[in-house]
Every structure is written in structure tokens, then in C-alpha cells.
Amino acid sequence: MRRNPFRDWLSAFTSPRVPFSMKWQIALGILYVLSPIDLIPEAWLSFVGTTDDLAVLAFTIVQSIRMVRIYRRNSPAKRERILDTTGHVK
DSSP states (O other): OOOOHHHHHHHHOTTTSSSSHHHHHHHHEEEEEHHHOOOSHHHHHHHHHHHHHHHHHHHHHHHHHHHHHHHHHHHHHHHHHBBBBTTTTT
């Protein structure tokens, strides 16, 4: 069965198994990239002004990947597969 990356991301973002601080970092990163207010405006130096957006976007993508990995690693379905028939962890 093929996984839906957006569904995994949304499930991870709403899951209590993922640290709240990580969710805040991702939310603030998305808001910053979409916001018209920049730390370094593009009007001053077009290349340098874009680098802060790219840096925040890269950080947000990396944090999102980590968040989904944490969510998948701590999923109840995975824990059930690890248990053998006697109830002991393999």
C-alpha cells in the first residue's frame, strides 16, 4: 500500500506523540516563508534577501521530515507488530 505524504504529515502534526516544540517550529517556519515581512527584504539585495527565506524553508522541511519519522516510529501499529504471540517484545 502506498503512503500519502500529506496525510502522514497532517497526522504527525496533530499527534500528541510528536513534541509540541517541533510543531511550533514548523508552524512558525511556514508562517515566516508565507509572510510578506522578511528579516532581510528582497528590495535591498535580491539574492541575499532570498537566502533567509530559503534557510527557513530548508529548516522547516528538515523538521517536517523528522516529525513524520518520530510519528511513524512511535505508531501503535508498529508496536503491535513488534510484540510476539506471548506479549514479549522481540
